Amino acid sequence: xxxxxxxxxxxxxxxxxxxxxxxxxxxxxxxxxxxxxxxxxxxxxxxxxxxxxxxxxxxxxxxxxxxxxxxxxxxxxxxxxxxxxxxxxxxxxxxxxxxxxxxxxxxxxxxxxxxxxxxxxxxxxxxxxxxxxxxxxxxxxxx
Ligand SMILES: [Zn+2]
Ligand SMILES: [Zn+2]
Numbered sequence: 775x776x777x778x779x780x781x782x783x784x785x786x787x788x789x790x791x792x793x794x795x796x797x798x799x800x801x802x803x804x805x806x807x808x809x810x811x812x813x814x815x816x817x818x819x820x821x822x823x824x825x826x827x828x829x830x831x832x833x834x835x836x837x838x839x840x841x842x843x844x845x846x847x848x849x850x851x852x853x854x855x856x857x858x859x860x861x862x863x864x865x866x867x868x869x870x871x872x873x874x875x876x877x878x879x880x881x882x883x884x885x886x887x888x889x890x891x892x893x894x895x896x897x898x899x900x901x902x903x904x905x906x907x908x909x910x911x912x913x914x915x916x917x
Pocket of ligand 1: 787788789790791792850851852853854855
């Protein structure tokens with residue numbers, strides 16, 4: 775049974791062939807600046823965590839997971855949208871924040887993997903910054 779609260783969100787790909795329903799574990803959006811997210815998305819990837827066991831994907835043949843190293847990325851075969859990410863062994867799945875139908879109530883609270891950020895853009899102050907993941911303590915925005 776799903777709890778019907780503010781953290782149940784729906785979303786989908788650009789063309790609409792893939793739809794999902796997810797229960798978020800947080801209201802915090804993360805911006806990941808790592809090389810994988812950069813090459814995958816074109817810049818940093820903004821994502822939010824949801825429970826992997828409650829994720830419902832409706833897309834039939836249009837939806838596909840693709841493996842890379844110890845991770846998988848979920849795509850729409852028809853339009854190419856990159857909407858989901860998960861790491862082997864994690865109970866959570868990361869959802870592309872931009873694929874949510876309604877992102878109200880959510881806030882970008884951290885920039886992660888800034889050690890891999892390219893130099894062509896700056897991070898504005900006001901959001902916590904981390905060299906890698908959030909386990910290591912924050913750093914100054916342009917450190
Ligand atoms: Zn699509
Ligand atoms: Zn990343």
